[in-house]
Amino acid sequence: MVAKGRNAKGERNGANTHPERWQRGDDHWSRRNPERVTRGSRHGKSKLTEYQVRNIRRLKTEGWTERRLAAEFGVREGTIHFIVMRQTWKHVE
Numbered sequence: 001m002v003a004k005g006r007n008a009k010g011e012r013n014g015a016n017t018h019p020e021r022w023q024r025g026d027d028h029w030s031r032r033n034p035e036r037v038t039r040g041s042r043h044g045k046s047k048l049t050e051y052q053v054r055n056i057r058r059l060k061t062e063g064w065t066e067r068r069l070a071a072e073f074g075v076r077e078g079t080i081h082f083i084v085m086r087q088t089w090k091h092v093e
Contacts, residue, residue: 039091047075053089060084 001007008014015022023029030037041049048056056069064072066080073080082088 040089048073048083048089050089050092053083053092056080056083 008017010016025031038044040046040053052073056073059069060066060080066077066084069080070077079088
């Protein structure tokens with residue numbers, strides 16, 4: 001398909017040919033129904049719990065390095081960084 005140029009790319013892409021069909025911003029279902037979005041430890045692929053996330057944030061304020069926290073909790077340093085910066089697990093206080 002790609003070799004023969006039959007794939008929808010560029011101006012032939014569905015997002016460009018029918019932008020009204022794509023839900024964006026406040027029209028997206030996750031914005032209309034936030035209670036239905038699976039967050040935190042309820043998500044099937046979650047490696048951490050809300051309790052662990054609170055501990056990570058507390059230990060970081062006590063001076064633990066992200067490398068040490070990652071080793072302790074069995075996740076990557078980037079995961080720890082995003083948790084501490086509140087880019088992920090935003091729903092946890």
